[in-house]
Amino acid sequence: MKILTTPRMERCIGCHSCSLACARLLHKRLSWDTAGIRIRSSGGLSTGFEASICLSCDPAPCVKVCPTGAYSQRKGGGVVVRKKLCIRCGDCATACPVDAIYLDMSGEPFVCIHCGRCVAYCPHDCLEHTEVSGEAGGTAEKEQADTGEVAS
Amino acid sequence: MIRDHFKVLVVDLSTGRSTFSDIDGRDTVAGGSGLAAMLFGKYGLLDKPWNEPGQPLIFTIGPLTGYFPLMSKTVCAFKSPYHDQYAESHGGGRSALSLRFADVDALVITGRAKSPSALIVGSRQIEIKDVHFLWGTDLQVAGKVLRRMFPGAGHRTILRIGPAGERQSPMACITADTYRHFGRLGGGAVMGAKNLKAIMIHGDSSFPLPEGKEYTKIFEDVHTKMTDTDMMSKYHDLGTPINVAVLNDIKALPIRNLQATADPATAGITGERFAEVALLRNAACAGCPVGCIHIGFVRERFQKENRYLYRQISYDHELIVTVGSMLGVMDCFEVLKLIDVAEKMGLDVMSPGVALAWATEALAKGIITEKETLVPLAFGNSASYQAAIQHLAYGANEFYQLLSQGTMKAVERYGGGDFACVLGQEMAGYATGETFFVSQALGLRHSHLDAGGYSYDQKPKGKKIEDAVKFLIQDEKARGFLTSMVSCLFARGVYSDELLAGCLNSVGYGTLAGSIGPVSEEIQKLRWKMRVSSGFRPENVSIPKRFTEITTWKGQIDTVFLNSLKDQYASAIMDLARADTTASPSERKDGL
Numbered sequence: 001m002k003i004l005t006t007p008r009m010e011r012c013i014g015c016h017s018c019s020l021a022c023a024r025l026l027h028k029r030l031s032w033d034t035a036g037i038r039i040r041s042s043g044g045l046s047t048g049f050e051a052s053i054c055l056s057c058d059p060a061p062c063v064k065v066c067p068t069g070a071y072s073q074r075k076g077g078g079v080v081v082r083k084k085l086c087i088r089c090g091d092c093a094t095a096c097p098v099d100a101i102y103l104d105m106s107g108e109p110f111v112c113i114h115c116g117r118c119v120a121y122c123p124h125d126c127l128e129h130t131e132v133s134g135e136a137g138g139t140a141e142k143e144q145a146d147t148g149e150v151a152s
Numbered sequence: 153m154i155r156d157h158f159k160v161l162v163v164d165l166s167t168g169r170s171t172f173s174d175i176d177g178r179d180t181v182a183g184g185s186g187l188a189a190m191l192f193g194k195y196g197l198l199d200k201p202w203n204e205p206g207q208p209l210i211f212t213i214g215p216l217t218g219y220f221p222l223m224s225k226t227v228c229a230f231k232s233p234y235h236d237q238y239a240e241s242h243g244g245g246r247s248a249l250s251l252r253f254a255d256v257d258a259l260v261i262t263g264r265a266k267s268p269s270a271l272i273v274g275s276r277q278i279e280i281k282d283v284h285f286l287w288g289t290d291l292q293v294a295g296k297v298l299r300r301m302f303p304g305a306g307h308r309t310i311l312r313i314g315p316a317g318e319r320q321s322p323m324a325c326i327t328a329d330t331y332r333h334f335g336r337l338g339g340g341a342v343m344g345a346k347n348l349k350a351i352m353i354h355g356d357s358s359f360p361l362p363e364g365k366e367y368t369k370i371f372e373d374v375h376t377k378m379t380d381t382d383m384m385s386k387y388h389d390l391g392t393p394i395n396v397a398v399l400n401d402i403k404a405l406p407i408r409n410l411q412a413t414a415d416p417a418t419a420g421i422t423g424e425r426f427a428e429v430a431l432l433r434n435a436a437c438a439g440c441p442v443g444c445i446h447i448g449f450v451r452e453r454f455q456k457e458n459r460y461l462y463r464q465i466s467y468d469h470e471l472i473v474t475v476g477s478m479l480g481v482m483d484c485f486e487v488l489k490l491i492d493v494a495e496k497m498g499l500d501v502m503s504p505g506v507a508l509a510w511a512t513e514a515l516a517k518g519i520i521t522e523k524e525t526l527v528p529l530a531f532g533n534s535a536s537y538q539a540a541i542q543h544l545a546y547g548a549n550e551f552y553q554l555l556s557q558g559t560m561k562a563v564e565r566y567g568g569g570d571f572a573c574v575l576g577q578e579m580a581g582y583a584t585g586e587t588f589f590v591s592q593a594l595g596l597r598h599s600h601l602d603a604g605g606y607s608y609d610q611k612p613k614g615k616k617i618e619d620a621v622k623f624l625i626q627d628e629k630a631r632g633f634l635t636s637m638v639s640c641l642f643a644r645g646v647y648s649d650e651l652l653a654g655c656l657n658s659v660g661y662g663t664l665a666g667s668i669g670p671v672s673e674e675i676q677k678l679r680w681k682m683r684v685s686s687g688f689r690p691e692n693v694s695i696p697k698r699f700t701e702i703t704t705w706k707g708q709i710d711t712v713f714l715n716s717l718k719d720q721y722a723s724a725i726m727d728l729a730r731a732d733t734t735a736s737p738s739e740r741k742d743g744l
Binding site: 013014015016017020023024025028029030031032033034038039040041043044045046048049104105121123124 | 218219221249252253276295296299305306307329330331355356357358359360361368371375379388433434435436437438439440441442443445464
């Protein structure tokens, strides 16, 4: 089981290629918001950049508060989201301690599914798709697909 | 968002009211440069001075902005305080993607705010906020406060001006997100005249992508070319400063007010030297994986004990030449200090550098005295230049007030025009020869990027005037289409017409994709029409004597060729400006 990590953010140049790739490839949108990874400056451009990303909690607070079961625990950390069950209450975003869940204007949540597709688009190798201990399984995307939905 | 027209937001600072207009023209002017010229035709006041409150300050993006790598620039258009004519200035940072995600193709700002203000624009927000407490602050201070005041970190652009813009100096720039600029021709003064300290654009919406695989496929093709080939390595590696050593080697580097074109001492300010000792890190415009922004550092001992502060300053070839070699400052850290002072003041770094190079020679020749310069300007004296840049920003006396309007304004008062390194505006960092000098002097933006004259000079193409004119016209036309997309011109080697057609097709602009040739011609004519109808007379442009006195690797400048090229290029420009255009802004009756 792999998770997405951001071990080398000191190298980040703020090009937003990762966010744009996630939105483009996973959610079929042009966006730097509706993406599982989002980049912001850490207090002005002179101080570098940080990534808002799911830290693959286990147990995940967003799963605990989700009233419909749209969020469930992912093997190896992180969550699987069945958007068909989501009622746009936004409780997941409120519960997330690291601001990893973005709600668009309709309240639809966007969170990293740890598929790792953004990694190849980072020109400075800031990101890593890392194997973690846990039960063997398919890719995050496959798992999302198995459970109903990959994207919005 | 993909649409067959332009969504234009017009904000009137005088009334505080804003309106949206749907304007046709996607298939005739495309966007970016073409759209800016068309909108200036609609909103500009050709017979009124640049600082008339009703004059528009225009920001435009293009049909491919955000959809493809390096489609990451914004075109800013206005009536320039430098020459009181139509002008374009291009900038990056996060400005382009912020406009895209704020869901406007163009932002037009008219009127004058009652008090120093900030304009905030987002897809669900338009607000004019009083920020009188920021008036007078330098760009560093203003940036810190503005970041705290407004939401959207990471997904917004903050465009702001410094003291030079507030004072309406034609050398004032608009700074975008700390490290990028709408640098030249005085956009900062236009904001100052509008009482507008800052513009914050929040890119807070998103759009569905085209169905099917075509878009994804061509995106991958472009991305690969930008990142996995050598096509962009120059910009990714040493960046534009790689040119310093290259030009010095061929005797084409402007040095000490163009008194020389090569000097071994320039070893202290080459791209290689900067990378070795002063390069701290890189940054990128949003949507650009190349990351050409090179950020150096200076540290300053502020107490006798070992107490230091440090600053991060972006550098490029043009800046290194204009406040480095042109001022005889051959140490990279001293160059960074000079850039830093100009940046804080909100000055376009290039113009003050070249203007002070002229002032240094004028002082040495006795045309002016230290009574005018206030500090002992001398080539290599970085401390004096740091003080002088502040004097320019604040207009410390009559001399600096004149000089900050452009070197030629000071020449009118004091003389010394023979050695003023002005090509339409203060020269860029190339002394490659006749074609570049004519290209910048007559170019639409008076920019080295208007056409590749510097490149033409370096290729053995013979000495036919008509060939050079043809090259300048064709190259300018192609670049004008790219800046209508709006691409970074560093990607011009990647974005061929064929590739651009593929990109446009993939997102639904099939008609535009099929008419790149005629649309390019239309845009070129429209831009020149705006320029000429606002007062530009290319036949009246003169190239100062200093440019004819230099020696490059090709030998002495050929003044006969230079003057003939200038005359024939001027004639070709006037033909373009007089030609019929079909583009005129027509507003859709149905509105939004």
